[in-house]
Amino acid sequence: MPQPPSIPRLKVLTGIPKTIRDPIKTFNGYSGIYGENYLLSVGGSRRTHLTIDPDVVQYVLQKNHRNYEKSEIQTDQVARYFGHGLLTNSGKSWLTQRRLIQPGFHRKRLEKLTESMQSVIDLQCEDLRAKAASGTKMNLHHFTRDAVFRIIVKAIFTDGFNEEDTARLNAAIDKVHGYIIYPVRVPFLRGPLRWLGQEKKHIGLANDVRRDIQRRIDLRRAEDPKDDLLQMLLDTRYEDTGEPMTDEQLIDEVLILFAAGYETSANSLAWTIWLLLRHPDKMALVRKEIAEAEAVGPIDFEGVRRLPYLTQVVDESLRMYPPAWITDRVALEDDDTGTFSITKGTVIGLFIHGLHHNPAHWEAPYEFRPERMTPEAKKARHPSCYVPFGGGPRLCIGNHFAMLEMLLLLSSVLKDFDFELESGAELVGHKPLITLHMDRVVRVAVKEI
Numbered sequence: 001m002p003q004p005p006s007i008p009r010l011k012v013l014t015g016i017p018k019t020i021r022d023p024i025k026t027f028n029g030y031s032g033i034y035g036e037n038y039l040l041s042v043g044g045s046r047r048t049h050l051t052i053d054p055d056v057v058q059y060v061l062q063k064n065h066r067n068y069e070k071s072e073i074q075t076d077q078v079a080r081y082f083g084h085g086l087l088t089n090s091g092k093s094w095l096t097q098r099r100l101i102q103p104g105f106h107r108k109r110l111e112k113l114t115e116s117m118q119s120v121i122d123l124q125c126e127d128l129r130a131k132a133a134s135g136t137k138m139n140l141h142h143f144t145r146d147a148v149f150r151i152i153v154k155a156i157f158t159d160g161f162n163e164e165d166t167a168r169l170n171a172a173i174d175k176v177h178g179y180i181i182y183p184v185r186v187p188f189l190r191g192p193l194r195w196l197g198q199e200k201k202h203i204g205l206a207n208d209v210r211r212d213i214q215r216r217i218d219l220r221r222a223e224d225p226k227d228d229l230l231q232m233l234l235d236t237r238y239e240d241t242g243e244p245m246t247d248e249q250l251i252d253e254v255l256i257l258f259a260a261g262y263e264t265s266a267n268s269l270a271w272t273i274w275l276l277l278r279h280p281d282k283m284a285l286v287r288k289e290i291a292e293a294e295a296v297g298p299i300d301f302e303g304v305r306r307l308p309y310l311t312q313v314v315d316e317s318l319r320m321y322p323p324a325w326i327t328d329r330v331a332l333e334d335d336d337t338g339t340f341s342i343t344k345g346t347v348i349g350l351f352i353h354g355l356h357h358n359p360a361h362w363e364a365p366y367e368f369r370p371e372r373m374t375p376e377a378k379k380a381r382h383p384s385c386y387v388p389f390g391g392g393p394r395l396c397i398g399n400h401f402a403m404l405e406m407l408l409l410l411s412s413v414l415k416d417f418d419f420e421l422e423s424g425a426e427l428v429g430h431k432p433l434i435t436l437h438m439d440r441v442v443r444v445a446v447k448e449i
């Protein structure tokens, strides 16, 4: 099928270094010049159709999702390290696993996890109290990272990890996460990284984590059942065979929950706190709302519903700094998206950051305006111009988990503590790795309110 002439085609051989350095800036620049859709050929790699067009996003993720699979970058490349869990799986096997795991994230299960999340948050607050008393400044991202990592560990293993184990696991996962951006983002580095032994080293680290998880599984089988995600994965049975998951699949799924559900929420929380600190008027509204919500009752699974403004703040933070700032799909057959035709094998880059800043759908897109995230305002917008958790059948399975942990943590922390940003913190920019990081360390002084 021929491409309609209206879709610009860019050959950006010379643009490779700047695309590698800051793909967000580069792609947003191209969108400003060439519009919502354009074809990109980056020196020899497969043609990629970049889009910030909500109609196309909706078409690919939902309306004709059967014709689009994740690319090998998202599946095989990441699976080398993190295994074939939900995030990296595809086709029939993905669907079977998704059906099996979905119930673990239903409302009732999440409600049961609330207490465990809150117990981690309470410990983190104790740590903050000590920091406030000693006047120690803290690294904002380390704080959110530790909190979120402990929450996910406890949600999966209840009580399986002590401090030392948690720190070791966290360090290993961070190292692998930090490394895979190179083979994923820069295909021509894959060979050299292999020759230099880097690939082997990081697969080795991931294998250490796998062995650790296997030990926890063996321990659990010898213990009484618990009410956590590991138990859910152990107890579930395939509909057709009545068999449980193999240990290998179990480990893949646990590992992928760490890989998908940790950096994303940790970054988002750091961005949200940073945004609020830079907008004291919004912070005051948040604190007022938390105080009023607490006056009615505890802020728990039901209580977070009394925090509509804080929810809007988190939504707006996810719009401005979407942790999953890009995703992709490959067309399995020639297709017509309604806006343009696409040939089999073409990659579509769903550029979520660009979509969330698309001026055709967002007024003053670079301004922090939680007010634009009321349910009414959301309804009035195109449903696919805001997709921080993706969309269609592959919608993030942990979206409610993530929102719950973020609201619980923010409400606990912001009601009792104030943070002072170091000078220069207003200059923070984004650093697009696998997820969207801050480009520098942000330190804050902690004060008890």
Ligand code: HEM
Binding pocket: 070, 086, 087, 088, 098, 152, 256, 257, 260, 261, 262, 264, 265, 268, 322, 323, 324, 327, 328, 387, 388, 389, 390, 391, 393, 394, 395, 396, 397, 398, 399, 401, 402
């Ligand atoms: C702010 C936090 C989070 C954000 C922004 C986020 C974002 C996303 C996005 C955009 C996708 C879809 C990717 C695609 O379709 O290409 C996704 C998938 C996924 N997420 Fe999340 N996520 C978050 C938190 C979590 C948490 C807490 C968990 C687990 C506890 C989790 C587990 C997963 C899994 C397993 C998938 C793959 C689902 C599938 O393909 O069936 N995520 N996430």
